[in-house]
Amino acid sequence: MGIFSYIMNEFKVIQERDAAIKSPWEVLLYPSFRVMLSYRRAHKHYKKGHYFRARWISQRAARKTGIEIHPGAVIGEGFFIDHGSGVIIGETTVIGDNVTLYQGVTLGGTGKEKGKRHPTLGDNVMVSAGAKILGSFTIGENSKIGAGSVVLEEVPPNCTVVGVPGRIVKRNNQKIPRSDMDQIDLPDPVKNDMQTLQKENSAFCNKLIDLENELKEIRKELERSGKCGEK
Numbered sequence: 696m697g698i699f700s701y702i703m704n705e706f707k708v709i710q711e712r713d714a715a716i717k718s719p720w721e722v723l724l725y726p727s728f729r730v731m732l733s734y735r736r737a738h739k740h741y742k743k744g745h746y747f748r749a750r751w752i753s754q755r756a757a758r759k760t761g762i763e764i765h766p767g768a769v770i771g772e773g774f775f776i777d778h779g780s781g782v783i784i785g786e787t788t789v790i791g792d793n794v795t796l797y798q799g800v801t802l803g804g805t806g807k808e809k810g811k812r813h814p815t816l817g818d819n820v821m822v823s824a825g826a827k828i829l830g831s832f833t834i835g836e837n838s839k840i841g842a843g844s845v846v847l848e849e850v851p852p853n854c855t856v857v858g859v860p861g862r863i864v865k866r867n868n869q870k871i872p873r874s875d876m877d878q879i880d881l882p883d884p885v886k887n888d889m890q891t892l893q894k895e896n897s898a899f900c901n902k903l904i905d906l907e908n909e910l911k912e913i914r915k916e917l918e919r920s921g922k923c924g925e926k
Contacts, residue, residue: 705731708775712795726760727776737766770794771818785813791836797824805830817852 705728706719722728733756741749749766757763761780764770768784773793776782781799784790787810788802796802800822804812814828817836828834828846835852846861855865 701732702728708773712775713777726762726779730756730760730762730764730776730779731770731774734764734766734768734770737764738768738770741766768813787811787831788813789815791816791818791820793819795821797822797826797842799825801827801829803827803829814846 702722703719705725706716706722709716709722709725709727716722733752737749737752737756740746740752746766753764753766762776762782764782764784765786765788767786768788768790770784770788770790771792771794774790775794776796776798778798779796782796783801783803785803787804790802794816802814802816802822808831811831813831815831815833816822816828817834817838819837820834820839822828822834822840823842823844825843826840826846827844828840830847832849834840834846834850835854837852838850838854838856840846840850840861841855841857843859844857844861845859846856848861850856850861850863851866853867854863856862857864
């Protein structure tokens with residue numbers, strides 16, 4: 696693929712997922728575009744066993760863009776990093792087609808494994824800002840990882856994951872993350888639990904008030920009975 700064709704292809708990807716872009720030439724300014732150009736070069740050198748040259752290219756790109764992609768990672772077509780600062784992608788990471796990452800995302804290892812030690816992301820996965828996916832497991836296709844989540848175990852396809860540690864809060868969501876790009880309106884199990892506790896607490900308090908009122912009435916009845924007995 697020629698450089699012009701590559702630019703136009705990247706423009707289509709970014710235009711699909713970033714409402715801020717207005718001109719194809721803006722693509723040249725995007726950190727995602729610049730780092731992916733470097734990654735594709737570095738990855739070719741890595742596969743040929745030219746490890747120092749591959750790391751030299753990738754480290755230069757990391758310094759310029761704030762996005763660190765190990766040249767050994769395998770990344771499919773239609774990959775997009777929005778904003779990008781602080782994104783880290785480990786050596787044995789495998790990323791499918793049409794995947795979107797936001798700033799601050801880490802696709803890392805646990806530090807205890809050998810061989811395949813980084814995650815695999817299926818097609819059409821979206822990982823929201825600040826999320827961490829750590830370990831050699833798979834995030835199923837069409838899944839969405841909520842902002843700030845820490846995912847430590849496998850996620851089936853078509854799921855939404857939120858929280859620390861990450862919990863599946865929605866299954867078989869038919870929307871494709873790269874189409875809706877919504878990283879805000881996700882289920883919040885902690886908030887739901889808090890609301891349930893507040894309702895239960897409110898109901899318990901109302902029962903206590905009713906009981907207190909009943910005790911006051913009983914006390915008044917006893918006092919009245921006692922006065923009648925004195926007479």
